[in-house]
Amino acid sequence: MKVKLSLLIIIISIFETYSQTGRQVYGKIISNELAVQAVDIVNLNTKKSTTSDKNGNFTIEATVNEVLYFISEDYHDLKVKITHDNVNKNLIISLTKKPIEIEEVSIEKKTTFKGIAGYNDIKMAKIEKDATAPKVVGVYTGEIVNGMDFVQIGKSIWKLIKGKKKTPTTKEEEIDYQEFIETVFNEEFFIKTLQLKADQVQLFLEYCLADEKFLETISKKNKFEMMNALISKNEEFKKI
Structure with a gap:
């Protein structure tokens, strides 16, 4: 009985240790169904980071309850929490394009006939x-x-x-x-x-x-x- 109890404790410890250890999370970043490259991905918990490739794909070490932060100059930032539901899935991250900023210009009204x-x-x-x-x-x-x-x-x-x-x-x-x-x-x-x-x-x-x-x-x-x-x-x- 003691042997079985000890074995159970060991298994539980291994499981908890494994669950706390980061694993490779895979995903792809898109916008309007097109791949987005050069997006920085940061694990806010471990401070580890990576960048999406030309096909929008990325790999980063993360585990359940950790938060991934997606940062880009041309797209709105996005935070995604790793859960039991998505930790083992290929994440599809959809970013929204930032509006184009137009510098203020002075327009003079002119009337011409030609x-x-x-x-x-x-x-x-x-x-x-x-x-x-x-x-x-x-x-x-x-x-x-x-x-x-x-x-x-x-x-x-x-x-x-x-x-x-x-x-x-x-x-x-x-x-x-x-x-x-x-x-x-x-x-x-x-x-x-x-x-x-x-x-x-x-x-x-x-x-x-x-x-x-x-x-x-x-x-x-x-x-x-x-x-x-x-x-x-x-x-x-x-x-x-």
């Missing part, structure tokens, strides 16, 4: 649309906000004309340019599209013909360029 979405292109699209739409001849519905002082406008235009140096042109040449413009663009273009009053059209044309660059554009006899030039000059004219 390509076919430019200001003049948008205007041209509207002009073409208006040109094909049914119109009532002789009816004007446009208005100019706050009205306009035509006497003051006349004086301002005269100052602009006197202040600019231009190549001398004869009265006949100026009339030819004006007649050419009026031939290409009818009165509805000035009233409907440019939103000028009927008694402003002549003054507006005189203002345009006083600009050398405008005359150069008109001399090319390109309808598209002429239309852009008239729209641009109209914006200047309304600011006077």
Whole structure:
């Protein structure tokens, strides 16, 4: 009886000793089903460590109740406790990718017009649309906000004309340019599209013909360029 009791004590001692001795724990580290390499694994109890290989596999000495700490620069840290259930299994450790940090940048808001979405292109699209739409001849519905002082406008235009140096042109040449413009663009273009009053059209044309660059554009006899030039000059004219 004593022999049996002694044998039992020895077996129990061996079992306890074995259970306290570290054993090799195997595992694989993944993220989104892909292997993760170069992850550091530390046994927080024994301070022993290892690193996962290119296939995400690792081996480390550990036993029940010890904690493995998984550390990576690109993934969130993870702690896993060794239990009776997982000590004899091939551990599958799933890590979560850290969000990418973006440095703070200063953004300046800029408004640009280029390509076919430019200001003049948008205007041209509207002009073409208006040109094909049914119109009532002789009816004007446009208005100019706050009205306009035509006497003051006349004086301002005269100052602009006197202040600019231009190549001398004869009265006949100026009339030819004006007649050419009026031939290409009818009165509805000035009233409907440019939103000028009927008694402003002549003054507006005189203002345009006083600009050398405008005359150069008109001399090319390109309808598209002429239309852009008239729209641009109209914006200047309304600011006077």
